[in-house]
Amino acid sequence: MSFSDQDIAEFKAEARELLDTAEKGLLSLDQGGDFKSAFDSIFRGFHNLKGAAGMMELPKLQAHTHELESLLMKLKTEGAMPAPYISLFLRGVDAARSLLEGQDIAFVYSVGEDDPASAPAPAITHVIVAEAVPAPTRVTASAPAAPASPAIPQAVNDEFVAECGEIVERVAKNLQLLEKGNASKDNVDALYRDVHSLKGSAYLFSYTKLGDLGHGMESSLERVRAGTHKPSAALFDQLYKCLALIEQIVKNIAANIQTADLDEQVPLLAARLLKAAEALESVQETPVTSTAPSTTTAAQANESGEGAASIRVPVSLLDNLMTLMGEMVLVRNQVLQYANRSDDLELLSMSKRLNVVTGEIQGEMMKTRMQPIGNVLTKFNRVVRDLSQELRKNITLNIIGAETELDKSLLEAIKDPLTHIVRNSCDHGIETPEVRREKGKRDVGTISVRSYHEGGQVVVEVSDDGKGLHKEMLLNKAVERGLITPAQAASLGEKEIYNLIFAPGFSTAAAVTNVSGRGVGMDVVRTNIERIGGTVDLTSRPGAGTTIKLKIPLTLAIVPALIVRCGLGKFAVPQVKLEELVRVDQSSADNHIEILHGTPVYRLRGNILPLVDLNRVLKGNGGDSQPDPAKYKDAIVNIAVLNAEQFSFGLIIDEIQDSADIVVKPLTRLMKSLQVYSGATILGDGSVALILDVLGISKVANLKAEKIREVTGDQKAKENIRLLADAQDFLLVKVNATARHALAMAYVNRLEEFKSSEVEYSGNQRLVRYRDSILPLISANQQLGLPDTTVDRATIPVVVIEKAGVLYGIEVDGIVDTLSTQHETRVAFKKQNGIFGNINTADELIVVMDPFEMIETAFPNMARAKFKESNASGKRVLLVEDTAFFRRNIKKVLEERGYEVVTAGDGEEALSLMGPQHPLFDIIVSDIEMPKVNGFQLAASVRSNPHLAGIPMLAVSSRADKGYLEQGARAGFNLYLEKLKPDILLEAVERLLMRNAA
Amino acid sequence: MREQLTTFNVGNDLFGIEVMKIQEVTGELTVIPVPLAPNFVRGLINLRGQIATAMGLRELFGQPAMTSAKPMSVVCKIDGNLVSLAVDAIGDVVEVERANFESAPDTVPAEIRRFIRGIYKMNGQLLSVLDLETLAKELSPTENKQ
Structure with a gap:
């Protein structure tokens, strides 16, 4: 085999180092140094060189060093090395150097070779000695008895x-x-x-x-x-x-x-x-057959430089360097500022160079702490191998992205949690081969560990193709262990149920096995990951497997954060804890902060968000004293919506300043005990900002997880009941007509209010600049053929609709309310532009608008432009849906994309449309709740027909509570979606078609 | 046995800290206050890229805050934490004889006494040696309030 130049260079550098070590040891012995330590270094020198030479296929060098080593071993128990031996070994070192340089040597090893303790590597059978040199004084070696430790x-x-x-x-x-x-x-x-x-x-x-x-x-x-x-x-x-x-x-x-x-x-x-x-x-x-080691390779290597390829450096030294580098960056900033103001050109050019060099140093410094995640991931090969034998399962491990780098300290921190997750996947996730065969899966289970960079974080995903989590079982177990009450169990959403396995004292294994199931585990995993600023997310599909996704910051030391001002101080809020920022104009009429029993709350998209005023927390009366309602009067209030493990709350702050990557510095324990700070940092201008501890603040402000969770639980329950009735959500808007008008909520992207002065014109088209792009405005009145509004407005309420990836704004006279109704939308008798139909409630008639049609009329070309490349043309979709509104809607969305759509009002009709021998369709999109033959029954009969079995089926339902997903999967649906936004539907359809084609 | 101490004034009294334990003595530094912290914590300081906790000795000893000139800072590393002590004025470095050392009399108010390792009797003046370990304990309370 051949070695690369680099290999040879590295080997030679190492060999020289080893010989140097041995030589140093010999010389120190000569000067009466400590025998034990000198002996060790000499031995290590020869021994390691022997190994390395063997690797590099240099038998001469290997043989030589082996002989030296054997000689040396005999002296081990002597406790001293006679002078002639020292000379012999020194000559040996020199000879080894000559060999290394490709010269042949002549050497005599004068001591017998029968020391069992250093039994030579059996592969070495030949010793090359060219000619004899004067023999050194013979020394009798003492019997190689096992030495006392x-x-x-x-x-x-x-x-x-x-x-x-x-x-x-x-x-x-x-x-x-x-x-x-x-x-x-x-x-x-x-x-x-x-x-x-x-x-x-x-x-x-x-x-x-x-x-x-x-x-x-x-x-x-x-x-x-x-x-x-x-x-x-x-x-x-x-x-x-x-x-x-x-x-x-x-x-x-x-x-x-x-x-x-x-x-x-x-x-x-x-x-x-x-x-x-x-x-x-x-x-x-x-x-x-190996190529003979040649002197030429050695000679080639000679050209490369010498010296060590790497050195070990204490982490504390690197930390200090990092700190100093941060300071250097600050000084650089100051110099740059000063230089920019001065007229001195030379200073200016030097400061520019300083800038570049500092930037480079910073970049390199960051790299010193980074290590590929593969260092940890490859260990799992062993874990999985051992476990699969122990558990009698057939498991392969796929590692993708082993080269992803992250901070060494973080690597250490995620090692145990990851190991735990992988063990869990082996134990609970993957089924035994017998079970897998029954389920129609391959015998061999696969666990994939994927890691990649995403948004300044490292993501590690551990997914298995095992049995997935069983929701009922999780719930039963949680109730059994007293983690939740049966009432709570009934109201938990899918995500919350899966999250139960992260609760302390929870274990899913039916039986406690050797591998896992002792009830310590996933909660510890989550705690450990969160301690380093990461998050854990779990998704599971019954029968198809579980994926656990860890998001970890790139480094412990640097955290993206939002800098806010409160009073005189600046504070940093870690971005991972930040959900969104809300700016509330208290003078505006519609949505503002309300005082509920003395505490401020805000209605965020219909849910009550508890608010905590940072000013009050920091004054030490966060919990109980009455807020000053006047404070929130007629002002702009900034709310940072923060995520404290199980629930969210809003933090009222004075000003949002900046976002920055901050270097976290620890605080003394006294400061940590104040609960509201997790650290401190130095900002770009050299000032110090405290890092807020989101969880701590929620505790100080008396927010309790249980309390909030119950509230959301109740809401969930109510929502579920509503969903079961197949209700639809509408946004009620005011247009210039007496009847109330509505838009299906599913269309609505955002609600905005623009100042009249912000509206600009491009030709006749009204536009506003919106989020770095241009939002074309469409007047609802115009589209509906109504007279223009007579009200003189300072602001224009706009409903933002996303269609085919483009945002449009529909101007209305006012946004009134939301409406959830079970009344069916009836299609209008006479087709009118922009109107879908009516809702007939007990006391009024509501006109339902069709925003997509409005957009199409207003911009006939743009709406279709985007999807030209879609491969949908010619594909036939069977849409089964009993609600006329959805039927028309979904059909339209699909047709727009280029699909050919045939609709059926229920499962029976759908079955009659399909030929018994040929599906006639490429995909079936079906509702679940339908008269006569419902979605599950439809799927079951489709799957039981061998001619139809291969057709992909997508379930679309407003009912996606627990049990339904599984039932859907059991019945034969490939995918189960909640009643949804068009984009998600299109993507799902495309994906299924593609999968089927493949 | 002799000992070298850096001396400084707080109120009317002279205090000292072993020279070797002091990292540096500086003038006034920008202190960022820490809301909710006890009053002897004046705040945090950016000391060339490292964050130091600023403690006011007057506040610690329960004396009225200084009204006069700018305070000086004595920076030392206690228990791994950088601490900057605000003092009224910096004195000389003195060399003292171990023989002149004795513990503080019981009549010294307890809130001050606990931070004093002992007293050196010097010519015409008494020098109280600060006990950095008790200071450290003050910053790292063992009973975590959480």
Whole structure:
């Protein structure tokens, strides 16, 4: 095999370092230095060089260093090194250097070679010695008796433990590769070398049992390495077991615990290992022949620079550098400001350079702490492998995005939570092969771990294709464990039910298994992730699997935040906690802050949002004193809607200043105990801002999660009842007519109010500039053929509608209210532009407008332009829907996209439209609640007909409460959507069609 | 045994801190107040990129706030936290004999006494040595209110 130039350069640099270490040790011995430590460094030098040389296929160097090492081992118990030996070894070092430079050497090793403690790597069978040189004085080596455990300095011991840890990790990784069939020479060699060095160091430190294990592993791999035999499953099992034992022993060594009980297992394991190795099948093909190591490769490498490729630096040093760098950035800003004001051109150009260089340093500094997430993710290979054996399941692990980088400290922090999630997926998620087969899935379950950057955060998704979460079971369990009351259980939404598994003391496993199910777990996962400023999100589809999504900030140190002012101080609110910002004009009539029993509240989209005034919290009377209602009179009030775990609240602040990436600095415990601050930061102008602790503030302000949750629960329940009746939400608007007019809520994107002065004209078209783009205005009065409004208005109420990705504004005379009604919308008898139909309530007739039609009439070209590329043309959709309003609507949306739509009023009609032999349609979009044959029955009969079974089915219903999704999936729907906005529907239809085509 | 102390005045009294424990002595710094914090916490300071907690010794000792000139700051690292102590005026660095050390008399008000490690008897003046560890405890209350 060949090595890249870089490999060779790295090897040579390392080799020189190792020889230097050995030389230094020898010289210190010569000057009467401490034998033990010097011996260790000499040994390590030779030993590691031997391993590395073996890897690089330099047999001469390998043989040479091996001889030196063997010689050295004999001196180990002597406790001293006679002068002639020192000279011999020094010459040996020089010879090794010559070899490294590609020169042949002549060397005589004058001591016998029968020391069992340093049993040579069996692969080394030849020693190349060209000619004899004067022999050094012969020294009799004492019998290699097992030495009494020498006093090993703690630091050295720690290093040994660390090194073993690294080796174990590498071995595990390589074993995995090998098991997956990657028997490349590279891989096997690396594996072999690692167990070999483990053996060497273990013996060196007199951990003989550990050494025996290493030796056993090494021997068992010998024939595999030679390429003559294939590794067997039994061998892998034994190797993994050895590795696990090694890990335990090393752990005990680290903790200074006697390992006697573990040691007892060693001989047994070693014997089994050997047996497994002996039973290996031989490979027919000829072993890979390796190219002879040549002096030319070594010579080539000589050209590359020397020196270490990497060094270890304490994290605290990096932290200090980061701090100083932050300060440097501040100074740079000041210099830039000063230079910009001055006339001195030279100063100006220097400051520009300073700016660039500082920016670069900052960028590089940030990189020093970043590590690829793969360092953690690849460990899961092992976890999944072990678990799948233990649980008798067939599981493969897919890792995508292992190169995604994030801060090292965060990497450490997510390691355990992630491991837990993966274990959970193995245990609870993936079914046994038998069950999977029954369900018609592949025997092999898949767990995918995907990580990627998104919006300045790192997302890690762990998804399995297992059985998914069972909502009823979750609810029962939660009630059983007293986490919620049965009444609450009935009112929980889907998301809330899934979130139950994050509740403390919750465990889903029907039986407590070895792997998981002890009730500690997901709550800890969530706490840990939230502690580092991340979030956990769970989605699940019964029968299809569960996905857990972690969002983690890129680094602990830097957090995106909103800077707000309150009183005289500036405060930072972490963006992860921020849901939205609301600006309330108290002088305006419609929506403003109201005082409810002495506390301010705000109606946010119909729900009551409790408000907390930051000024009052910071004055220390956040909880109970009466607010001053006058304060909110006729003023603009800024509300930051914050998310405190289970609920939201609004924080009233004086001013919103800026958003910034802030560097979090810790606070003393005294300040933390105030509850409202989580840290402090230094802003760009050098001033200090306190970081608000959102959860703490909610506690200080007496907001309780339970209380709020009950309220939302009740609302949910009410909503559900309403939804069950297939109700529709309308927005009531005023136009220049006596009858009230309405728009289906599903169309409405936003409600806005523009000043008349903001309206501009492009030709005849009225426009306003809106969110960085232009919003064309359409007058409802005009479209409906009504006279223009007579009211002289300072502001124009506008309903913003999104159609085909473009925003339009429909001007109305006023926005009145929302209406939820069960009355069916009747299609107008006479087709009128912009009118869909009427709602007939007991006491009035409401005109229902069709905003899409209005837009189409006003902009006949634009509305269709966007979808030209759609591949929908020619695809036939069967739309089954009993409500005329939805039927017409959905049909229109689909047709606009280019689909051919056939409608049916119920399931029976739908079935009659489909030929028994051919579906005649590419996709079925169906309501659930229908007369005669409902959606579930329809799906079941479609699926039971082999000719129709393959057709994709999409359920569209206003009823999506618990149980329905599962029932839908069981009946055979591919996807289940709530009655919805057109975009989501189109996307779902397209997706299903595409999936079906594939 | 001799000890070197940096001295400073708070009110009418002379105080000292071991020289080696002091990071720097500076003039007035911009203090950002921390709402809700006890009154001896004057606020936070940006000390070249690190955040220091500013403590007022007068407030800590229950003395009236200083009305006169700008306070000076003595910055030390206590228990891993940077703390800036506001004092009235900075004095000399003095070398004192261990032999002249004794503990503070019981008659000293308890709220001051607990922060004083002991008294050095100097020529014509008594020097109270601040106990930085009790100060540290004041900043890191063991009983977390949460």
